[in-house]
Amino acid sequence: MHSYGDEVSEESAREANTEPAASDDEEYSRRGFMEAAGAAGAAGAATGLAGCLDSLGGDDSSGSGEPDFLWWTMRGYVPAEQEAIEEAAAGFEDYSDDPVNLTTNVITWDSVFEQWSSSISGQNTPNVSEMANEHAVDFGNEGVVRENTDLYEQYDDWYETPSIWGQYEDEFWGFPWFIEIRHLYANTSVLDDAGVGSMPETWAELISAAQDVQGAEGDAFGFGTGAARDGATGQAVYSTATQNGAQWYDYDEDAGEWQVTMDDGAALFAHLWYASFQEAWDVTPGGWSGMTNTEIEQLYNDNRIGFMLNTGDAARTMAENGGELFENTELVMTPEGANGERTSFMGGSCLSAFTQEFTQHDSGNDFSMDFIEYMTIPETMNEYWPDATPTFLPVREGQEEIEPYTENNTDIPDEWIQVRLDQASDSKRYGITGGGRAAPFLGSLEGDTDSYSIAISGILGSGNDPKQAIVDQANQVRQELNEQVDYEVPENTEEPSLDDAPDMVQDWITGDGDAPQIWNPYE
Numbered sequence: 001m002h003s004y005g006d007e008v009s010e011e012s013a014r015e016a017n018t019e020p021a022a023s024d025d026e027e028y029s030r031r032g033f034m035e036a037a038g039a040a041g042a043a044g045a046a047t048g049l050a051g052c053l054d055s056l057g058g059d060d061s062s063g064s065g066e067p068d069f070l071w072w073t074m075r076g077y078v079p080a081e082q083e084a085i086e087e088a089a090a091g092f093e094d095y096s097d098d099p100v101n102l103t104t105n106v107i108t109w110d111s112v113f114e115q116w117s118s119s120i121s122g123q124n125t126p127n128v129s130e131m132a133n134e135h136a137v138d139f140g141n142e143g144v145v146r147e148n149t150d151l152y153e154q155y156d157d158w159y160e161t162p163s164i165w166g167q168y169e170d171e172f173w174g175f176p177w178f179i180e181i182r183h184l185y186a187n188t189s190v191l192d193d194a195g196v197g198s199m200p201e202t203w204a205e206l207i208s209a210a211q212d213v214q215g216a217e218g219d220a221f222g223f224g225t226g227a228a229r230d231g232a233t234g235q236a237v238y239s240t241a242t243q244n245g246a247q248w249y250d251y252d253e254d255a256g257e258w259q260v261t262m263d264d265g266a267a268l269f270a271h272l273w274y275a276s277f278q279e280a281w282d283v284t285p286g287g288w289s290g291m292t293n294t295e296i297e298q299l300y301n302d303n304r305i306g307f308m309l310n311t312g313d314a315a316r317t318m319a320e321n322g323g324e325l326f327e328n329t330e331l332v333m334t335p336e337g338a339n340g341e342r343t344s345f346m347g348g349s350c351l352s353a354f355t356q357e358f359t360q361h362d363s364g365n366d367f368s369m370d371f372i373e374y375m376t377i378p379e380t381m382n383e384y385w386p387d388a389t390p391t392f393l394p395v396r397e398g399q400e401e402i403e404p405y406t407e408n409n410t411d412i413p414d415e416w417i418q419v420r421l422d423q424a425s426d427s428k429r430y431g432i433t434g435g436g437r438a439a440p441f442l443g444s445l446e447g448d449t450d451s452y453s454i455a456i457s458g459i460l461g462s463g464n465d466p467k468q469a470i471v472d473q474a475n476q477v478r479q480e481l482n483e484q485v486d487y488e489v490p491e492n493t494e495e496p497s498l499d500d501a502p503d504m505v506q507d508w509i510t511g512d513g514d515a516p517q518i519w520n521p522y523e
């Protein structure tokens with residue numbers, strides 16, 4: 001996750017497909033941010049904070065005399081998607097039982113954190129804003145946004161991870177809007193040249209096929225996904241780690257306390273397994289340790305990678321461009337891990353209502369809840385979902401009944417849409433999955449650790465000792481966690497051992513059976 005006030009490129013935001021990761025040289029402080037925002041509230045108007053919001057996506061109401069309503073979305077990266085969402089949102093004026101004048105402002109992820117901060121300080125926020133549920137929980141804990149439990153509980157068909165994404169202290173904060181997942185891209189032209197005739201269903205099968213690509217004539221590589229220190233890399237590491245029994249966090253129900261598990265035996269195995277694509281199986285491009293998803297995607301587009309783990313944006317671009325790459329690409333679910341599951345990382349966004357004390361327009365809380373419901377009912381979603389395909393995916397089963405799932409009205413192949421839909425219900429999110437709930441500190445921790453990519457990037461790029469790398473990352477998390485909770489999470493002084501890795505991964509450690517042996521610098 002991103003830290004408030006950090007600035008990154010839109011390209012980085014598009015890679016992560018939720019919001020950008022924090023810059024390396026800035027430190028997030030949720031308490032400091034919220035305290036500063038609260039202190040500046042009364043002074044904001046006098047110092048011009050409120051006034052400057054017009055240039056940051058503020059009021060451009062029509063002056064109709066009807067109550068004004070403002071919402072912010074970050075959906076500005078794809079013109080057709082943006083236009084469809086804006087048109088659908090405008091329909092709220094006719095849908096609402098009471099007159100309302102709605103304004104949509106498109107904000108970019110690389111500036112929204114600064115704008116949230118300024119608008120809260122000036123008590124000049126939008127009525128509703130797109131954000132991640134971690135942000136909604138964070139803001140809700142400080143009284144800046146309101147809970148939406150009643151609206152959430154009108155539905156009982158949520159996918160597993162969205163069902164707990166905004167849960168905090170028996171309330172739900174932020175209403176899940178859409179999710180975005182990773183899956184496998186297979187370049188059949190490259191695979192055919194290497195004699196690979198079938199799509200892998202397990203990671204062992206993928207590694208074998210990737211080695212065939214690597215050994216064939218030509219300059220193609222077997223496998224690629226992000227390996228640089230950034231949000232996309234951390235997401236890929238986490239989703240594959242969950243397939244091997246790691247979780248990063250645990251939550252003690254009886255004590256009401258969070259525990260950090262990202263330096264246990266399962267986490268050590270998960271990092272060694274990920275590093276093995278370079279260190280043991282030799283199927284990644286040279287310089288992989290510094291590559292982002294964008295660089296991997298370019299190699300794939302140049303027919304130089306057999307398999308790529310990436311988000312849905314690459315599929316959209318291929319469909320728009322057509323040509324041989326489009327014809328030669330198959331989408332495949334994430335390969336099955338040691339736990340028997342084909343898990344993907346879950347990104348996405350929610351819609352969250354700011355409390356009336358902070359909003360620029362005093363249109364009333366009912367309008368906010370009505371708008372959130374309006375934007376997420378099937379009738380409205382049918383108006384913009386086709387243009388948001390394949391990025392947008394449902395958050396609950398009932399939304400599978402909208403187009404393009406019932407009738408494909410897009411340029412995306414049926415098979416691609418079905419693979420992404422199948423993958424959507426089997427997706428995990430760091431912090432949320434391990435703890436089984438949300439917490440106000442999760443957004444800051446994800447931001448300060450570049451989505452927990454610090455350890456793996458150090459292992460791959462700087463030759464850091466894996467055991468020490470994951471202990472250092474985990475202790476950084478513990479230190480920051482201790483600044484935000486009223487109990488002590490003790491620092492770990494012991495290195496993890498593969499002896500404590502789950503039984504399900506032991507064949508990967510020994511190289512027995514069908515599993516290729518992982519890189520183990522401790523043998």
